[in-house]
Amino acid sequence: MGFGELKISEIDKSERKKLGVDIPVTLFRLIRLIGMGKLLGDSSGAALYTVGKTVGETLGVKTAEELLKLVEDLKIGIPKVVEMSDKRIIVDVFECVTCSGIPNIGEVVCHFEAGLIAGALGKILGKGTKTTETKCWGKGDKVCEFETLLF
Numbered sequence: 095m096g097f098g099e100l101k102i103s104e105i106d107k108s109e110r111k112k113l114g115v116d117i118p119v120t121l122f123r124l125i126r127l128i129g130m131g132k133l134l135g136d137s138s139g140a141a142l143y144t145v146g147k148t149v150g151e152t153l154g155v156k157t158a159e160e161l162l163k164l165v166e167d168l169k170i171g172i173p174k175v176v177e178m179s180d181k182r183i184i185v186d187v188f189e190c191v192t193c194s195g196i197p198n199i200g201e202v203v204c205h206f207e208a209g210l211i212a213g214a215l216g217k218i219l220g221k222g223t224k225t226t227e228t229k230c231w232g233k234g235d236k237v238c239e240f241e242t243l244l245f
């Protein structure tokens with residue numbers, strides 16, 4: 095079994111009596127933005143979306159409310175539903191772990207999070223999903239906005 099097969103319940107068991115379960119956002123971003131960006135180059139966005147979608151499908155959340163709670167519990171960010179219909183769901187995420195506070199680099203960077211939302215919503219609703227990040231600190235916004243098309 096490779097480490098990619100580990101389940102959330104298994105990686106959740108950290109033995110860190112002094113340091114606890116939280117890590118600095120900087121460490122996460124070193125891996126998530128700089129590391130992945132250097133490793134995968136121009137294809138990192140598509141790759142991270144695919145990874146996020148696979149993870150989203152395996153989270154085990156059963157309702158949209160559970161997904162929103164998980165996003166906040168894992169400190170991915172603070173989600174707020176902007177619009178929800180049977181064709182489209184728009185969610186804003188404040189204080190995003192990946193991008194909040196980064197400079198405007200002219201592109202969105204939260205591809206993993208977009209994939210996660212697509213995968214989880216697809217599983218919950220039993221529909222095809224395509225999620226696009228339409229606002230991001232990476233392109234000068236002060237919030238991330240994810241638009242999910244349902245089909």
Ligand SMILES: [Zn+2]
Nearest residue numbers: 193204230238
């Ligand atoms: Zn973002």
